[in-house]
Amino acid sequence: xxxxxxxxxxxxxxxxxxxxxxxxxxxxxxxxxxxxxxxxxxxxxxxxxxxxxxxxxxxxxxxxxxxxxxxxxxxxxxxxxxxxxxxxxxxxxxxxxxx
Amino acid sequence: xxxxxxxxxxxxxxxxxxxxxxxxxxxxxxxxxxxxxxxxxxxxxxxxxxxxxxxxxxxxxxxxxxxxxxxxxxxxxxxxxxxxxxxxxxxxxxxxxxxxxxxxxxxxxxxxxxxxxxxxxxxxxxxxxxxxxxxxxxxxxxxxxxxxxxxxxxxxxx
Numbered sequence: 001x002x003x004x005x006x007x008x009x010x011x012x013x014x015x016x017x018x019x020x021x022x023x024x025x026x027x028x029x030x031x032x033x034x035x036x037x038x039x040x041x042x043x044x045x046x047x048x049x050x051x052x053x054x055x056x057x058x059x060x061x062x063x064x065x066x067x068x069x070x071x072x073x074x075x076x077x078x079x080x081x082x083x084x085x086x087x088x089x090x091x092x093x094x095x096x097x098x099x
Numbered sequence: 100x101x102x103x104x105x106x107x108x109x110x111x112x113x114x115x116x117x118x119x120x121x122x123x124x125x126x127x128x129x130x131x132x133x134x135x136x137x138x139x140x141x142x143x144x145x146x147x148x149x150x151x152x153x154x155x156x157x158x159x160x161x162x163x164x165x166x167x168x169x170x171x172x173x174x175x176x177x178x179x180x181x182x183x184x185x186x187x188x189x190x191x192x193x194x195x196x197x198x199x200x201x202x203x204x205x206x207x208x209x210x211x212x213x214x215x216x217x218x219x220x221x222x223x224x225x226x227x228x229x230x231x232x233x234x235x236x237x238x239x240x241x242x243x244x245x246x247x248x249x250x251x252x253x254x255x256x257x
């Protein structure tokens with residue numbers, strides 16, 4: 001009886017392994033967002049570690065997805081003013097494109 | 100990228116001062132809030148700079164397994180939802196391997212299940228349990244209809 005139950009467990013495990021292997025061939029979006037960069041095309045061979053010629057930072061990435069619901073402004077601050085800035089200061093951002 | 104000019108703003112208190120026509124008063128109590136009072140001759144913004152508006156969360160989405168891309172379901176600018184499949188890698192090989200194993204799996208599962216059920220009912224199911232070796236496994240599953248009826252017989256006898 002133990003052997004038969006083990007056979008069932010083993011068969012179930014094999015089903016899970018196969019299901020997982022198939023699921024791993026799907027690439028899913030990690031969060032709601034917008035594709036801001038497409039880094040691969042249909043027919044290309046991809047690997048989790050990137051391919052020769054690809055920047056190491058991209059490491060096998062096929063797309064860059066950004067969550068545009070939360071934005072931040074990155075700006076450079078001179079040494080003269082950095083001491084005057086503190087947390088939670090109000091600031092106004094003007095976008096040239098949306099005047 | 101969008102150019103952005105960041106300019107310092109005023110707090111409620113500073114704004115109130117301006118509407119009164121008085122110069123903004125800087126006190127230690129409100130200093131952390133008041134950045135500057137624009138409009139006044141001495142009230143310059145603390146910082147005026149240009150920069151970039153960027154997404155707080157962005158990620159380079161990669162693949163978990165290597166292979167050839169069978170389909171891509173996005174272009175630049177496509178909105179995607181969490182968990183949505185945005186690309187697929189060819190998996191005909193996995194499908195084929197699974198299909199090759201499927202009859203055997205089904206056979207061995209039903210036979211093993213029958214064995215287990217029979218055993219639970221206390222029947223003397225020594226034979227098929229002993230036959231669960233991997234080599235025999237394959238044979239047994241090929242003959243799964245016969246095996247099933249044998250197992251059913253055992254159940255009936257119990």
